[in-house]
Amino acid sequence: MNQVKTALTIAGTDPSGGAGIQADLKTFQEREVYGMSVITSVVAQNTTGVEAIEHLPIDFIEKQLHSIFSDIYPDALKSGMIATIEMMELLADTLKDKRIPFVIDPVMVAKSGDTLMEEKSRRVIRESLVPLATVVTPNIPETEILVDFKVESYESMKKAAKVIVHELGSKAVVIKGGHLNGAATDVLYDGKEFFDFTAERTNTKHTHGTGCTFSAAITAELAKGKTMEEAVGISKQFITDAIQYSLELGKGNGPTNHWGYRLKGVPSYEKGE
Numbered sequence: 001m002n003q004v005k006t007a008l009t010i011a012g013t014d015p016s017g018g019a020g021i022q023a024d025l026k027t028f029q030e031r032e033v034y035g036m037s038v039i040t041s042v043v044a045q046n047t048t049g050v051e052a053i054e055h056l057p058i059d060f061i062e063k064q065l066h067s068i069f070s071d072i073y074p075d076a077l078k079s080g081m082i083a084t085i086e087m088m089e090l091l092a093d094t095l096k097d098k099r100i101p102f103v104i105d106p107v108m109v110a111k112s113g114d115t116l117m118e119e120k121s122r123r124v125i126r127e128s129l130v131p132l133a134t135v136v137t138p139n140i141p142e143t144e145i146l147v148d149f150k151v152e153s154y155e156s157m158k159k160a161a162k163v164i165v166h167e168l169g170s171k172a173v174v175i176k177g178g179h180l181n182g183a184a185t186d187v188l189y190d191g192k193e194f195f196d197f198t199a200e201r202t203n204t205k206h207t208h209g210t211g212c213t214f215s216a217a218i219t220a221e222l223a224k225g226k227t228m229e230e231a232v233g234i235s236k237q238f239i240t241d242a243i244q245y246s247l248e249l250g251k252g253n254g255p256t257n258h259w260g261y262r263l264k265g266v267p268s269y270e271k272g273e
């Protein structure tokens with residue numbers, strides 16, 4: 001019997017392969033779900049930054065969504081770079097009556113500091129998409145924009161998590177602590193309980209695409225029917241390994257290694273070779 005589960009990413013591209021749609025599809029493959037993608041924006045970027053962005057026409061994004069939902073219905077989906085208010089509204093309209101796990105990675109700014117979401121859209125995502133989310137996965141700067149206060153400590157991460165669930169209306173949230181100092185601690189809140197996921201911080205600049213990879217892994221695990229706590233736990237291990245074995249590719253911040261978890265305990269492997 002063919003038991004394959006399917007996952008869909010709706011996001012922008014990264015021709016250098018470390019972030020965006022490309023990272024999501026590699027992650028889906030590694031997590032053993034069948035990956036599909038709808039492209040919102042084509043981004044000329046690499047490990048050093050973003051050169052140019054071209055948004056696809058809204059009716060063409062709509063056609064891609066139609067191609068998917070009229071044919072291979074996904075078991076879970078994630079959104080990444082959704083740059084404009086029009087795109088947010090289209091997505092909200094498409095997803096409002098669909099009962100599938102929906103992971104929102106509210107991508108706003110790339111690691112390089114380049115803007116990926118229009119300034120005026122940043123607040124709109126709160127009203128249009130967050131209420132439809134099964135889980136939202138903001139980093140610290142994105143969390144601050146969603147909740148409108150500074151997040152500088154573990155306690156303020158928990159306070160923000162409560163706002164995102166109880167006031168903005170997402171079912172759950174994972175606030176990623178990658179941007180704070182010390183251990184990399186992420187906080188999951190499901191509306192009732194908090195769960196901490198902590199990993200030792202890897203001392204590396206090669207973290208291009210960490211957020212995309214992490215949220216794609218969560219999407220894949222939810223597609224397989226894992227609980228939120230299980231999905232985040234598995235994905236935390238996955239991204240920790242991917243960062244530990246990240247690749248020294250390119251002239252800037254190299255990408256995470258999507259098969260990094262398979263290299264654990266393989267002594268002959270050396271980074272960059």
Ligand SMILES: Nc1ncnc2c1ncn2[C@@H]1O[C@H](COP(=O)(O)OP(=O)(O)OP(=O)(O)O)[C@@H](O)[C@H]1O
Pocket residue numbers: 019107109110111138139140176177178179184185186199200201202203204207208209210211212214236239240243
């Ligand atoms: N140096 C590190 N060592 C270990 N874990 C890390 C490190 N940096 C980030 N992480 C973890 O990686 C995951 C992604 O978090 P991060 O905060 O980097 O996402 P992001 O800023 O959204 O990424 P992106 O730039 O791709 O959008 C989280 O689980 C976070 O704790």
Ligand SMILES: Cc1ncc(CO)c(N)n1
Pocket residue numbers: 011012013014019020021043080081107109110111116209211212
């Ligand atoms: C298309 C895209 N999505 C997300 C990120 C995350 O930083 C990126 N660099 N590019």
